[in-house]
Amino acid sequence: MATTTAGMAAATEPHRSSAATKATKKQHIADEPLTRHNWYKHVNWLNITLIVGVPIYGMFAAYWTPLQWKTAVWALAYYFMTGLGITGGYHRLWAHSAYSARLPLKIFLAAVGAGAVQGSIRWWSRDHRAHHRYTDTDKDPYSVRKGLLYSHFGWMLLKQNPKRIGRTDISDLNDDPVVVWQHRNYIKCVIFMGMIFPMLVTGLGWGDWWGGFIYAGILRIFVVQQATFCVNSLAHWLGDQPFDDRNSPRDHVVTAFVTLGEGYHNFHHEFPSDYRNAISWHQYDPTKWSIWIWKQLGLAYDLKQFKSNEIEKGRLQQMQKKLDQKRQTLDWGVPLEQLPIIDWDEYVARAKDGQALIAVAGVVHDVTSFIKEHPGGKALISSGIGKDSTAIFNGGVYNHSNAAHNLLSTMRVGVLRGGSEVEIWKRAQRENKDISFVSDSSGKKIIRAGSQVTRIAEPVASADAA
Structure with a gap:
């Protein structure tokens, strides 16, 4: 820009010596590309x-x-x-x-x-x-x-x-x-x-x-x-x-x-x-x-x-x-707010139709691929299909470990209508209401050990299952 402006200067502008012009235009050697011709400079x-x-x-x-x-x-x-x-x-x-x-x-x-x-x-x-x-x-x-x-x-x-x-x-x-x-x-x-x-x-x-x-x-x-x-x-x-x-x-x-x-x-x-x-x-x-x-x-x-x-x-x-970065590489299951809401009757019907669905704390899980791997045996997990298994999972039959709750979260497929606090939390999230939870640096909800939605201290049956 400076060169262009100088070249278009008016005739009335005071005369500049060639030495002054060169000094104005001179560029520091560090700002010039290093080549095989000027490297020594x-x-x-x-x-x-x-x-x-x-x-x-x-x-x-x-x-x-x-x-x-x-x-x-x-x-x-x-x-x-x-x-x-x-x-x-x-x-x-x-x-x-x-x-x-x-x-x-x-x-x-x-x-x-x-x-x-x-x-x-x-x-x-x-x-x-x-x-x-x-x-x-x-x-x-x-x-x-x-x-x-x-x-x-x-x-x-x-x-x-x-x-x-x-x-x-x-x-x-x-x-x-x-x-x-x-x-x-x-x-x-x-x-x-x-x-x-x-x-x-x-x-x-x-x-x-x-x-x-x-x-x-x-x-x-x-x-x-x-x-x-x-x-x-x-x-x-x-x-x-x-x-x-x-x-x-x-x-x-x-x-x-x-x-x-x-x-x-x-x-x-x-x-x-x-x-x-x-x-x-x-x-x-x-x-x-x-x-x-x-x-x-x-x-x-x-x-x-x-x-x-x-x-x-x-x-x-x-x-x-660093924990947040590591957390983002792990599968924590589909977030509750992204799950579809399923009526109790639809849940029971789909279970009778052959889907291995169990409901724990108002969340529906598809355990089809896990039945054969269940440490407690196929019969025990099959007994909860199509039912409210909250009490069974939280001490009624066996008080499952933290690892079991984490694993179960990866099998989520829906939230029960009438599923107590789960549906309320999901609806409020959808409506942008103030819902308090701890999140990591990327805004993802942090699930602490023992605070999974499926862990209920005192098991309660959902309304439709009563």
Whole structure:
């Protein structure tokens, strides 16, 4: 439309330079189809170098660099420290404000977070808030709907149009002096905390300068990055959804082990301001444990938790949804309101005419195919044909089980006129009168065990059978 309008502009319109026109028409490369002719324009070469190229170099260099056990221990320890900088700092402290931290803890988390080399706090938290607000949509910067690899690191390897990412409020981050300082000095922080600091520890500590650079620096960065990326990919692909299944986040212990406790992602997306990801004592969440320890040391405070009542409501609603979905796959018999009304005389006549019909609690059932399978024998079930068998079925001869009532409901063929409450309920349903019953999420009536229409506590005969 813009091109057409420009082409039809009036002669009196001020002259536009060709450069300005091109700038107006220029489209972001991310909005153009990726082809074999322009693929290199879509690639974010800086991120390719940092996320793929440097780790490959580190792997080759490691072949000629002996790994000392002290360096291995330090690399593992620094991996956990920088990992906590992301999970406990970038994520739970700054992106979600799940707790508050004193200045020394903020400085520590900002420093080791920079050592993870995943962007500044401000940039990381801004995208993560957009991810939560626009989960699985085009405004989600790393939507798993675009593919597992895309959500893992493809969104960083390919250029994105920043205008396509959903907007979020980061005014609180702009007011945090630690966040602002780290953002302005991010490159210096990354170089020092990512490479120089871990190398200084190994070099000054036991003379392993090169080993510190390769193992505690390059390869440690690669591992902590890939672990964090799993929160965007694996946590939206592997596991269960105990709280909500409308979006992709899932819970799985494997993801939790990989991501320092961020694997209970379905819970996290439902209750993002909770400082925990894992709420059960046996679930692996070292980030939660670390935050709790920081509180005991006076470094953290105001640890937020959703009320257990709200958590259990969400869990119960999801369980009910799954039950409803399962219920819809089962045969519960023709609903009473869809059955025809049969006069008593017609019922008796059809039974005498050879149809194996029995009446229980005002509902007519065709038991022809079940007579030979009746556990109580053919004679007993045949004795109720053409009669009101309510009393017989409910204790007169045998007090049938819940399973028997469920099975009987699948044999319904009609409702007796004068069949007490059954016909009244059916008529009211047909006339759209207010009839109270419990229904599932699809509007289907829920039949609880023991509440089947055929189960009568004190058997009564129908009026016409008296």
